[in-house]
Amino acid sequence: MAAPLIRCRDLTRVYRMGDNEVHALQGVSTDIAEGDYVAIMGPSGSGKSTFMNMIGALDRPTSGTLEIDGERLDNMKPDQLAAFRGRRVGFVFQQFNLLPRTSAVENAGLPLIYAGIEAAERKARAEARLKQVGLGERMDHQPSQLSGGQQQRVAIARALVNDPAILLADEPTGALDSQTSEEILDIFDQLNREGMTIILVTHEAEVAEHAKRQIVFRDGEIVEDRS
């Protein structure tokens, strides 16, 4: 079997809150293969968001090793993590997080600015991704002129624009109605069929059903892992 895309060993994360220590992760070990589609579940405070931040290179473990696509993340400096995120990870958030008063194509092309890509190529690549998520007609619209579902599509286009190794989605349907949620999840399904590794944080069982594998967190540990 090929080496896993993501390899976690004994990951812990301790937050200090004044005199208290909060153990958000208590020794998590798991592998995620390339092309997998994983739903991370669990009640709030279970450590699923911490785990996701780790995999997204937004945070570093207190101890343990984390390897993604052959690179060790646990001892990277903040700017190295930033470069890694820009190169290998695409984020989709619950609240979309688009820049206001900025066109869809500029929003989608934002990560390319920090990758040092020229304006013309940024535009071409952002346009290609917007077409891929079905927004070819609304390139120049600003977020305020788009529906929630359309805004989330722009956000997905932005997540894909850097050709990432992993697509990380944190409650991507949390702010959408069920009809629109299905449309967004259809996009994820399609992307996964094309080979994209997707990790999805959700607390909704129907959403998790779209994934091939469900990992459940409780009290900073994996309590269930089924395929």
Added chain:
Amino acid sequence: MNLLAAIRVALVALRVNALRTALAMLGVIIGVSAVIVMVSVTEGAKAAVEEQIASFGANLLIIRPGSSAFGGRHGGAGTATFLNDEDVNAIATEIDGVLGASGEISGNTAIVVEGENWTTRVQGVHAAYFETRDWFPAEGRPFYPEEVNSGARVVVLGQTVVEELFGASDPIGQTVRLGSTPMEVIGVMSEKGQSSWGSDQDDVVLVPVTTARDRILGYQLGVRDPVFSVYAEVSPTANPDIVTADIEDLMRIRRDIQPGAEDDFNVRNLGEFIRARNETENQLGLLLAAAAAISLLVGGIGIMNIMLVSTTERTREIGLRLAVGAKRADIRNQFLIESVMLCFTGGLIGLAIGVGAAAYIDSLDEFPVQIQPTVALIAIGASAFVGVFFGFYPAHRASRLDPIEALRFE
């Protein structure tokens, strides 16, 4: 991220909050224009002083008997005798650093030509006078040492006298009568304008000092070859203070003043005198410049305030940018560029307003104003400095945000 992209990002952010951008800029605009106006007025005042000094001759020492400044009363009889030609000669030849010296004796006399007459000031001077005062005939020629020695009947007219007596016709070669003495006009002095005391320096005629004493003024002063004052030109490379001290020593010996006794003459450096007279004006200018600098400082604090508000308001945006790969330096530079552009635009507008205001003050003719190209450098330099200095802390703070916290910020 390259600079051009960073500037574009900053421009978009500034345009999105146009009103706030304009208000934040206002402080810098007022600060920069105030600095420019103050610099222009102060420079103008300085230039006016230098012009006055130059109109006397740049390095001119005046030696006069007694303590009184201008002609009038002298010290007690027998203590403040007049200077004389020998003193002039001694100062010119015995003091290192003196390029030349001329005595001067003067009085008012009627000057008459073909029915026209005009009362003017007659100055009897040595031939070195022209060089010493750095003032020469515009037409014709000055008189020479031989003419001074022989008491030649020649005269050089001031511009005002020419206008009053000759109008448009050429005076050179004509004969005028000074008192009862017929004199040949050999030259016309260049125009000198008003003195700093407001008198007309062109309402004068210059004659050899010997001719003035023997034929025109007719004073009985009890001294052989007297002069009222001596002008000495100091070499630009010499220290005027040392030359002044040397002349004082020389004169004490020549006038036989006992050690411990006070001088019965004085040596004045006219340039220093004028500078001292304008010292108060300079200090006022400094005060105004300080006020302008403070208004620029307040403008800078306004920029810092706006940038802090802006970075706080855009915390989620910063979080997002960090999440999609922005490095800390990218975030810091973005906000630094924003504040510099804010200040720079404000600085350019301030430059325009400041130059306009200075030109308006100049047009009032109340104050001398000098607008120099360096004010553009001041405007650009000051605003860029304010932008970097007051923008750095907010930008640095933004760049240290934790991406997870920032993304969660409500």
